[in-house]
Amino acid sequence: MKKGETHMYNTLFSSCNIGTLEIPNRAVMTAMGNHIAEEDGTVSDADIAFYGARAKGGVGLVITECACVDFRTGKGNLRQIAVDDDKYIPGLKKLADEVHKYGSVLAVQIYHPGRQGIAELNGVESMKSASKTECRCVHQPAHEMTTDEIKEMTELFAAGAKRLKEAGVDAVELHGAHGYLIGQFLSPYTNKRTDRYGGSFENRMRFLDEILDAVRRECGGDYPVIVRFSADEHMEYAGLPGEGLCLEDGVKIAKHLAGKGVDALDVSAGIYETMNTAWEPVGFDQGWKMNGAEAVKKAVRIPVIAASVIREPGYAEEVLKEGKCDFIGSARAFFADPDWMRKAREGKEKEIRKCISCLYCMETLMAADMSGTPMGCAINFQGCREDKYSDEMLKKDGEKRVVAVIGAGPAGMEAARILAMRGFSPVVFEKQGEVGGQIALASKPPKKEKTGWLIDYQKYQMEKLGVEVRLNKAPTLEELKALHPYAVFVSHGSNPIMPKSIRGIGGANVYTPVEILNGTVTLENKNVAVVGSGMTGIETAELLGDRGNKVTVFEMADDIGPGIFFQNLIDVMGRVSTHGTKLYPKHRLVEIDGTTAAFENTETKEQERFDFDAIVVSLGTSSNTELKEELDKEFERVVYLGDAKQAGRIENAVRTGYLAAAQLN
Known part of the structure; x- marks a missing residue:
């Protein structure tokens, strides 16, 4: 202005x-x-x-x-x-x-x-x-x-x-x-x-x-x-x-x-x-x-x-x-x-x-x-910590040294933002064609558009600070070495857990929430099972319900939505219920045979079988460990952030990204 x-x-x-x-x-x-x-x-x-x-x-x-x-x-x-x-x-x-x-x-x-x-x-x-x-x-x-x-x-x-x-x-x-x-x-x-x-x-x-x-x-x-x-x-x-x-x-x-x-x-x-x-x-x-x-x-x-x-x-x-x-x-x-x-x-x-x-x-x-810890903000790590962490307190000692950042999810972008503010030269690699990582998926279910605001903010920060972002690029070891990086930050996220111990889990009609949320697979007017009722599972069930599918949610725990903060659970379940979604807590997936899924009732130990057109397995995520051995061996300073460190939520991504960048010596 x-x-x-x-x-x-x-x-x-x-x-x-x-x-x-x-x-x-x-x-x-x-x-x-x-x-x-x-x-x-x-x-x-x-x-x-x-x-x-x-x-x-x-x-x-x-x-x-x-x-x-x-x-x-x-x-x-x-x-x-x-x-x-x-x-x-x-x-x-x-x-x-x-x-x-x-x-x-x-x-x-x-x-x-x-x-x-x-x-x-x-x-x-x-x-x-x-x-x-x-x-x-x-x-x-x-x-x-x-x-x-x-x-x-x-x-x-x-x-x-x-x-x-x-x-x-x-x-x-x-x-x-x-x-x-x-x-x-x-x-x-x-x-x-x-x-x-x-x-x-x-x-x-x-x-x-x-x-x-x-x-x-x-x-x-x-x-x-x-x-x-x-x-x-x-x-x-x-x-x-x-x-x-x-x-x-x-x-x-x-x-x-x-x-x-x-x-x-x-x-x-x-x-x-x-x-x-x-x-x-x-x-x-x-x-x-x-x-x-x-x-x-x-x-x-x-x-x-x-x-x-x-x-x-x-x-x-x-x-x-x-x-x-x-x-x-x-x-x-x-x-x-x-x-x-x-x-x-x-x-x-x-x-x-x-x-x-x-x-x-x-x-x-x-x-x-x-x-014993104060209230926190998932997207503003400094919130309630302003006496210890502020933009003014960041050391400005980067001296244009290159830091390779693998993954442009919330952790990688937060790290790149802080590194750039400190005077480092972060180079961000993202294997997808857009930034955002898991947050890009989290903003897809109904009423979750606000989650995408975090990507908008971080993306604009990258542009404003002149951070180099290489899209559609999963770097090789040689490409990383060519940068002569002072440090390598690994924030390439997590992968859906698909236990091989469950027979038939690799079947043709079995999908992950990622495939549903990113649009790789579109299910409409089908009879669909969602296995797992964490936030990802429930929100995927909501999205499927919105698309006219008849949805049944199965959960191994005693109650639907284990670990979800009660206010969020009330909110999302209020919308899920409008689709007539059936809920089966205390049901553990034991086998998939084509279009039939077998579950064990954790109380009675009896098996029950259900027929579906499609089965979406949402049993959480595990850290992506790709390249870990090679990176640890080749580079002096390798730091793991967000889901790559431990599968978690937005707060975990932003916090680990901020601290890794702020504390890099």
């Missing part, structure tokens, strides 16, 4: 006020847990680097993860920011200073998890809640709060907000969304009280009203207060249509809060029972719940922040221009690429690393207390 030229996203880059606070643009990084605070609830250096990177990248309003107003008995996980003691103020001030350094504005979201918290983690017998209604997701004991507990909790929220103001944090957000404590009082699904805090709409609002009054008392009328709430709990996703809050209720809540003097509304959806409507898997399209924010926007005259799987600047500009909301909110878009806004401003949309909605972030966050 030439100097003085206006960018095409005029609305996105216009300022807008929340109360007395001017936000420099319309982008909001909404709250997301990350598990990088200190164990005592103090803001960590990692937190400061994490939020600072988003501010530096141009996000107008940065909202932190939900911070605990009661760290002792109201944590969501073991590492979470807290605001219930004055000792936290210095850390919060450091964080505010870091965000302000880049011209951005900071809000801290405060909350209590209520019935969605883990009792043991909080050292209590039962979690505080509006009522005793147990969460179907976490299954923790909960009790109906007494009026004294409600009063005490109200004061904890107010005291936390006051500390934020003292720390120089620009605004407070009260978290009433996603089924946490405030939301538990708002919703008739979770609030079964018969006293003045339950029953009627006014009574269900009372807890939040009293918190708002207490915050105003402690912080003054001009301290900006934002409320995040679920405008629709989408209980139909939990098989409970008509229960909980529907959009009509959400609009009513919005009007009430505007009347209470709230400065802005952050509109989301869902609770834990309907989690996929709050943190969406890949099956949800960009903007799918924008109707919630739009309905709220029509009903109130205060600013509305909308979260709705927003991934592209063009879409953000469109909904802002149409007046559907005042701010676009996203956590994952800015987690995947902290420079999203800067790149949009500079007209560099092709450089944006768009979130592919794989939910690796949620999977790692939910496992973080057990694993």
Whole structure:
């Protein structure tokens, strides 16, 4: 973009006020847990680097993860920011200073998890809640709060907000969304009280009203207060249509809060029972719940922040221009690429690393207390590690030395990107006619187009950095030696596992998912078996179902979808079920005889035989070990990446590619 030229996203880059606070643009990084605070609830250096990177990248309003107003008995996980003691103020001030350094504005979201918290983690017998209604997701004991507990909790929220103001944090957000404590009082699904805090709409609002009054008392009328709430709990996703809050209720809540003097509304959806409507898997399209924010926007005259799987600047500009909301909110878009806004401003949309909605972030966050590692992003290795890994920290010592990279999948391309940034001269060999490797296949099933965004990003990086890519080329040992490479990076992926111990597995009507996904084999209106229900198997079954095939899925494990993160499994199985797909868990393939497949029932040990037109075997993959002996013998530095090192997922590919390139000495 030439100097003085206006960018095409005029609305996105216009300022807008929340109360007395001017936000420099319309982008909001909404709250997301990350598990990088200190164990005592103090803001960590990692937190400061994490939020600072988003501010530096141009996000107008940065909202932190939900911070605990009661760290002792109201944590969501073991590492979470807290605001219930004055000792936290210095850390919060450091964080505010870091965000302000880049011209951005900071809000801290405060909350209590209520019935969605883990009792043991909080050292209590039962979690505080509006009522005793147990969460179907976490299954923790909960009790109906007494009026004294409600009063005490109200004061904890107010005291936390006051500390934020003292720390120089620009605004407070009260978290009433996603089924946490405030939301538990708002919703008739979770609030079964018969006293003045339950029953009627006014009574269900009372807890939040009293918190708002207490915050105003402690912080003054001009301290900006934002409320995040679920405008629709989408209980139909939990098989409970008509229960909980529907959009009509959400609009009513919005009007009430505007009347209470709230400065802005952050509109989301869902609770834990309907989690996929709050943190969406890949099956949800960009903007799918924008109707919630739009309905709220029509009903109130205060600013509305909308979260709705927003991934592209063009879409953000469109909904802002149409007046559907005042701010676009996203956590994952800015987690995947902290420079999203800067790149949009500079007209560099092709450089944006768009979130592919794989939910690796949620999977790692939910496992973080057990694993001890922070939340991660499958496509941005630096995410939550900004204090240890950043572009600025990369050594620039490549001195044009050649590094041969075998394979242009996500691991090879990530390695080539980092090598080029360090000043090496990577030469990438790819035996196929296009880059992408396994990701090119993973983007083929229905609703998986977003996965292909990673290839688009990496491919453009190769072009921008001038990386030499040789397509349709599996290099020979002589060709590699001719380069005199300083190092050889091997990222030529994996091969489908086809156990020779299974008689008939090499038959004419037996195929691999690769053949189905890459279009080598097209099956339509056939009777097809898919053996194996990992993500590849299930997605292949979905694609086959979409093509009019009658599909039956067999799985040796006790349940369909072993190892698949539950949110992704719910998402894909919801679509698979629409095709009438039959499911047979506890069935091990033992033999194929022409068009007949024999399975052993792992429970009864009896054999069952089924007839099919075609059989697709999806039993996982194993590392491609081609050339391993020769390469290890011929070259001093040989590094294996991604599936070539160990068959795994996108995160494994990106992480091993990044680290191999960053750590090459």
